[in-house]
């Protein structure tokens with residue numbers, strides 16, 4: 001699955017890409033500081049996400 005870069009994050013989230021390919025999803029949203037494992041949203045602050053995962 002190398003077509004991820006051509007798809008919107010919205011479409012990828014709908015396919016469950018965040019759960020199946022978490023590492024690749026993170027590459028697409030960097031330099032975000034945090035992202036949500038539930039919604040796929042990214043944010044500067046973890047308090048803005050319902051299931052935040054911190055990125056180093």
Ligand SMILES: [Zn+2]
Pocket residue numbers: 036037038039040041049050051
């Ligand atoms: Zn969320």
